[in-house]
Amino acid sequence: MIRAAITGVASYVPEKILTNFDLEKLVDTNDEWIVSRTGIRERHVAADGEASSDMSVQAVNKLLLETGTKAEEIDAIIVATVTPDMLFPSTAALIQHKIGATKAWGYDLSGACSGFLFALKSGGSLIQTGHKKVIVVGVDTMSSILDYTDRNTCILFGDGAGAVLLEPTEDENYGIIDDLLFIDGSGADALHMKAGGSRKPATHATIDAREHYIWQDGKSVFKRASTDMAEVSAAILKKNNFNSEDVAIFIPHQANKRIIDMAARKAGFRDEQVLINIDKYGNTTAATLPLGLDEVVKEKRIKDGDLVLLAAFGAGYTWGSILLRYGPGKKG
Ligand code: COA
Numbered sequence: 001m002i003r004a005a006i007t008g009v010a011s012y013v014p015e016k017i018l019t020n021f022d023l024e025k026l027v028d029t030n031d032e033w034i035v036s037r038t039g040i041r042e043r044h045v046a047a048d049g050e051a052s053s054d055m056s057v058q059a060v061n062k063l064l065l066e067t068g069t070k071a072e073e074i075d076a077i078i079v080a081t082v083t084p085d086m087l088f089p090s091t092a093a094l095i096q097h098k099i100g101a102t103k104a105w106g107y108d109l110s111g112a113c114s115g116f117l118f119a120l121k122s123g124g125s126l127i128q129t130g131h132k133k134v135i136v137v138g139v140d141t142m143s144s145i146l147d148y149t150d151r152n153t154c155i156l157f158g159d160g161a162g163a164v165l166l167e168p169t170e171d172e173n174y175g176i177i178d179d180l181l182f183i184d185g186s187g188a189d190a191l192h193m194k195a196g197g198s199r200k201p202a203t204h205a206t207i208d209a210r211e212h213y214i215w216q217d218g219k220s221v222f223k224r225a226s227t228d229m230a231e232v233s234a235a236i237l238k239k240n241n242f243n244s245e246d247v248a249i250f251i252p253h254q255a256n257k258r259i260i261d262m263a264a265r266k267a268g269f270r271d272e273q274v275l276i277n278i279d280k281y282g283n284t285t286a287a288t289l290p291l292g293l294d295e296v297v298k299e300k301r302i303k304d305g306d307l308v309l310l311a312a313f314g315a316g317y318t319w320g321s322i323l324l325r326y327g328p329g330k331k332g
Pocket of ligand 1 (some may be wrong): 028030033037152253281313
């Protein structure tokens with residue numbers, strides 16, 4: 001059986017850092033509240049005019065360099081994002097053009113914080129049906145849809161991009177092993193952007209009402225995120241007859257340190273097995289998982305063939321987990 005192996009990962013965060021102390025000057029909040037309620041200390045924010053495709057190109061060009069891949073060899077580019085440069089054309093098309101991936105096709109996918117999982121599953125399916133090199137990007141410029149007068153949301157998010165290269169392997173010890181993925185649109189009321197889509201196109205009134213920003217009922221999302229991400233993380237291990245000690249690293253979505261701790265405890269992980277970088281980046285939505293994967297690979301916290309568990313929960317609701325063995329294995 002052909003499996004999709006992750007043969008490289010790279011990421012990019014913008015230079016500018018916004019600390020909790022910077023936010024104290026914008027809204028009625030404080031570092032102590034933000035750290036104790038969320039685990040976040042700072043986040044990166046895009047420069048003026050820096051959009052999702054720009055950050056993605058930085059990550060993808062690093063990926064191509066590090067894996068010795070030519071842009072013309074890429075068959076497809078899938079981009080998970082809720083902050084595309086424009087509603088159309090796709091961010092995938094903009095990246096394709098900027099990197100010169102002359103033979104690629106591709107598309108954007110909207111899965112919010114679970115977007116990278118959904119895109120990884122889609123990319124894996126393309127590999128299993130004959131593609132040889134697929135790039136999967138998770139990127140979000142959350143600062144472009146944050147209301148920096150709303151303390152409920154503006155403290156939570158940051159900007160970033162991450163990308164992986166998927167290639168076929170016939171080595172059954174490598175690649176994407178299994179996934180559990182879900183959507184539940186009954187959660188739409190709890191986390192959304194009210195205007196700017198076909199239901200409520202932009203007008204002076206929508207702008208005056210500040211409806212082009214993220215709106216969140218934090219408590220409802222917190223409740224669902226902390227149960228569903230925990231359950232789906234434990235469930236995928238059980239389904240595949242693994243236990244937590246078999247996993248080298250658990251990379252959960254980074255929305256709130258308290259949600260991460262609950263998921264880790266429920267799935268049975270020790271602290272050393274859990275990637276936590278929410279303190280540096282906040283919630284970067286679709287970029288969170290590839291940023292985390294890049295960090296554990298670059299810091300050599302995992303080695304070729306190690307078992308990795310990814311899990312996420314986000315707007316939709318969307319949630320899920322993917323179990324994989326990192327590295328190339330034997331080429332398919
Ligand atoms: N600074 C200081 N105080 C704040 C604050 C801030 N930035 N934001 C809210 N508060 C206040 C509230 O007004 C409230 O005050 P009150 O008791 O006087 O009304 C108090 O702190 C508690 O607010 P609450 O909303 O109950 O806090 P919480 O512990 O639920 O934490 C979130 C809020 C947003 C951090 C938390 O609900 C959360 O992480 N939700 C899920 C986030 C998530 O997963 N989102 C996206 C998925 S991708």
